[in-house]
Amino acid sequence: MPTIDDVARVAGVSVSTVSYVLSGKRPISEPTRERVKRAIVELGYRPHAGARALASSRTNVIALMAPLRTGVDVNVIMQFVTGVVTRAREAEHDVLLLTQDDVGGIERVSSGSMVDALVVMDVEEDDARIPTLLAMRQPAVLIGLPAEPQGLSCVDLDFEGVGQLALAHLTQLGHRDVALIGPPPSVLARHTSYADRMLRGYHRQAAADAVPVVVEPCESTTAGARNATEAVLDRLPDLTAVVVHNESALPGVIATLRAAGRRIPDDVSVLAVCPADVALSQSIALTSIDIPAQEIGAAAVDMVMERLAGAVDAEPATVLVRPRVTERDSTAPPARFRP
Amino acid sequence: MPTIDDVARVAGVSVSTVSYVLSGKRPISEPTRERVKRAIVELGYRPHAGARALASSRTNVIALMAPLRTGVDVNVIMQFVTGVVTRAREAEHDVLLLTQDDVGGIERVSSGSMVDALVVMDVEEDDARIPTLLAMRQPAVLIGLPAEPQGLSCVDLDFEGVGQLALAHLTQLGHRDVALIGPPPSVLARHTSYADRMLRGYHRQAAADAVPVVVEPCESTTAGARNATEAVLDRLPDLTAVVVHNESALPGVIATLRAAGRRIPDDVSVLAVCPADVALSQSIALTSIDIPAQEIGAAAVDMVMERLAGAVDAEPATVLVRPRVTERDSTAPPARFRP
DNA sequence: TTGAAAGCGCTAACAT
DNA sequence: ATGTTAGCGCTTTCAA
Numbered sequence: 001m002p003t004i005d006d007v008a009r010v011a012g013v014s015v016s017t018v019s020y021v022l023s024g025k026r027p028i029s030e031p032t033r034e035r036v037k038r039a040i041v042e043l044g045y046r047p048h049a050g051a052r053a054l055a056s057s058r059t060n061v062i063a064l065m066a067p068l069r070t071g072v073d074v075n076v077i078m079q080f081v082t083g084v085v086t087r088a089r090e091a092e093h094d095v096l097l098l099t100q101d102d103v104g105g106i107e108r109v110s111s112g113s114m115v116d117a118l119v120v121m122d123v124e125e126d127d128a129r130i131p132t133l134l135a136m137r138q139p140a141v142l143i144g145l146p147a148e149p150q151g152l153s154c155v156d157l158d159f160e161g162v163g164q165l166a167l168a169h170l171t172q173l174g175h176r177d178v179a180l181i182g183p184p185p186s187v188l189a190r191h192t193s194y195a196d197r198m199l200r201g202y203h204r205q206a207a208a209d210a211v212p213v214v215v216e217p218c219e220s221t222t223a224g225a226r227n228a229t230e231a232v233l234d235r236l237p238d239l240t241a242v243v244v245h246n247e248s249a250l251p252g253v254i255a256t257l258r259a260a261g262r263r264i265p266d267d268v269s270v271l272a273v274c275p276a277d278v279a280l281s282q283s284i285a286l287t288s289i290d291i292p293a294q295e296i297g298a299a300a301v302d303m304v305m306e307r308l309a310g311a312v313d314a315e316p317a318t319v320l321v322r323p324r325v326t327e328r329d330s331t332a333p334p335a336r337f338r339p
Numbered sequence: 340m341p342t343i344d345d346v347a348r349v350a351g352v353s354v355s356t357v358s359y360v361l362s363g364k365r366p367i368s369e370p371t372r373e374r375v376k377r378a379i380v381e382l383g384y385r386p387h388a389g390a391r392a393l394a395s396s397r398t399n400v401i402a403l404m405a406p407l408r409t410g411v412d413v414n415v416i417m418q419f420v421t422g423v424v425t426r427a428r429e430a431e432h433d434v435l436l437l438t439q440d441d442v443g444g445i446e447r448v449s450s451g452s453m454v455d456a457l458v459v460m461d462v463e464e465d466d467a468r469i470p471t472l473l474a475m476r477q478p479a480v481l482i483g484l485p486a487e488p489q490g491l492s493c494v495d496l497d498f499e500g501v502g503q504l505a506l507a508h509l510t511q512l513g514h515r516d517v518a519l520i521g522p523p524p525s526v527l528a529r530h531t532s533y534a535d536r537m538l539r540g541y542h543r544q545a546a547a548d549a550v551p552v553v554v555e556p557c558e559s560t561t562a563g564a565r566n567a568t569e570a571v572l573d574r575l576p577d578l579t580a581v582v583v584h585n586e587s588a589l590p591g592v593i594a595t596l597r598a599a600g601r602r603i604p605d606d607v608s609v610l611a612v613c614p615a616d617v618a619l620s621q622s623i624a625l626t627s628i629d630i631p632a633q634e635i636g637a638a639a640v641d642m643v644m645e646r647l648a649g650a651v652d653a654e655p656a657t658v659l660v661r662p663r664v665t666e667r668d669s670t671a672p673p674a675r676f677r678p
Numbered sequence: 679t680t681g682a683a684a685g686c687g688c689t690a691a692c693a694t
Numbered sequence: 695a696t697g698t699t700a701g702c703g704c705t706t707t708c709a710a
Contacts, residue, residue: 057686387688393703
């Protein structure tokens with residue numbers, strides 16, 4: 001492997017000149033730059049990442065902690081991951097993937113100076129990783145919003161708003177007998193940030209609209225979806241609308257509703273909270289509050305890069321993407337509102 | 340951040356002693372080792388990854404190229420990824436994630452000495468990355484089997500065997516009117532390794548058993564599954580069994596068969612080629628040839644580590660995991676064989 | 679506009 | 695069993 005010295009020799013310049021041509025951190029005359037670039041190409045030179053990291057304390061790598069916990073939809077995770085990796089590459093960074101949510105992993109990559117920053121997924125209300133993240137010298141950005149961010153930067157869809165908006169949309173259509181089919185019990189049990197926030201917003205809206213709250217957690221299997229849907233029909237025989245906040249349950253919920261003789265949206269409206277492509281790949285195009293997972297992942301990287309670039313002590317930001325309802329074919333006013 | 344010098348000073352030894360305590364590459368007296376370890380803990384010392392890489396030409400990072408191409412099931416990808424990351428951690432390595440399948444990414448991490456080795460997923464029959472992989476000084480392992488590995492190591496399920504076994508299992512039950520619902524057209528079009536091999540095996544078995552080959556590619560959507568299933572029923576009105584090599588299509592295939600009035604397995608047997616958990620999470624537990632994605636990912640890492648550890652020129656290995664049918668509730672002999 | 683050289687924090691060969 | 699020290703390949707300050 002050629003080194004920077006080789007390049008310098010071939011180009012007939014000093015190593016520092018080569019370095020500056022590469023970094024652009026000081027002006028280089030056009031002819032010199034040309035000679036250097038030619039030498040680089042000729043030799044197939046690539047700077048050694050380790051040497052660079054050692055000399056500059058910059059690795060151009062960010063860590064992405066994407067724990068694969070039970071109950072979280074893999075599709076959605078991958079959309080976040082894709083967003084992060086893609087945007088990171090655009091910013092000349094690579095991504096080190098951590099799939100365990102252990103504090104040990106954070107410490108290893110952080111104090112070992114393996115990465116310049118961390119992006120953390122699957123955040124809980126009271127996340128055990130927060131103290132560790134605060135102690136690192138590298139910046140961290142959470143995808144999610146814990147109860148007390150304590151100065152960490154966060155990005156996410158505004159899930160409280162999602163809960164409110166989901167119910168409000170249905171009540172405005174005239175629905176009163178609405179149920180929420182939610183995330184799996186495991187997700188609820190560990191107080192995953194998005195789940196708790198969504199429920200909070202949903203409850204608030206229910207209070208405002210004076211409609212009862214009927215919530216059914218739901219395992220992410222066909223059987224789980226069937227059970228939850230049947231439970232809901234049982235608890236609310238006059239059900240006219242259902243909010244589903246569980247990607248993997250959607251096919252099963254739809255199938256079970258139909259099996260029970262309820263047409264969508266004629267008898268029951270279905271409003272999904274999920275990525276747009278999931279809403280579109282069901283047997284009926286679902287009205288949904290889209291989770292822009294990829295964009296949120298990209299936004300997380302943007303925040304990382306800001307922190308890396310400039311104001312080291314830029315005050316921590318919390319970016320909450322505003323939810324919107326995209327009307328498709330699965331919602332309508334309840335039957336009694338129609339001729 | 341404390342450095343190795345700090346540790347040496349606090350422990351009252353030389354830096355090399357600290358280094359050797361850490362690496363275990365030479366004997367250290369018990370008392371000395373103790374003092375050093377205490378100093379390490381006391382200071383919270385972590386070796387600087389870049390410095391280490393520079394001095395030792397070892398990064399303890401492997402690259403995982405997991406392109407998210409259209410048509411491949413995310414669930415399956417994630418199982419491979421999980422297998423790779425988990426086993427890599429067990430071997431004291433971290434994983435750098437590349438999601439584009441560009442040759443540029445390989446060159447960057449390889450000649451930049453960012454990683455010790457590469458694991459490559461989503462391999463095609465005639466994979467464009469092979470020349471680049473051969474040119475690297477780091478070892479590479481493919482998950483998949485190209486037409487000409489040219490000396491690269493490969494691990495995968497024996498998909499030719501899968502194709503044979505799938506059909507053989509059904510014909511042995513007495514089925515003659517069998518259809519194969521396959522991967523999406525895009526996967527076929529780019530000659531993804533596993534798809535081509537499975538088809539090859541299937542054709543061979545069909546010739547051996549003298550049954551016609553009815554193959555229907557299938558988009559990974561509910562609609563796609565419906566279309567493919569209806570097409571199959573159309574082409575083969577007396578259909579008694581179907582092989583499904585398309586995870587995302589499974590729910591739709593099952594639903595469509597039922598909608599057409601065919602009970603499973605009474606009227607139609609369904610044999611799936613998919614990870615075990617996918618087979619188990621359908622509305623009926625499917626007989627399947629399981630794809631042990633996680634184990635294959637782990638095996639890929641094992642092969643990497645062997646190469647890294649010892650015989651640099653260990654001859655390249657090709658490990659093909661033997662497929663097995665796991666009988667569950669979706670297959671039975673055809674009706675005419677039963678009372 | 680360019681060059682010389684002092685590190686960055688380790689590993690491992692060479693000494694003792 | 696332990697210590698000394700020469701790099702590893704780069705960045706960046708200081709000089710010119």
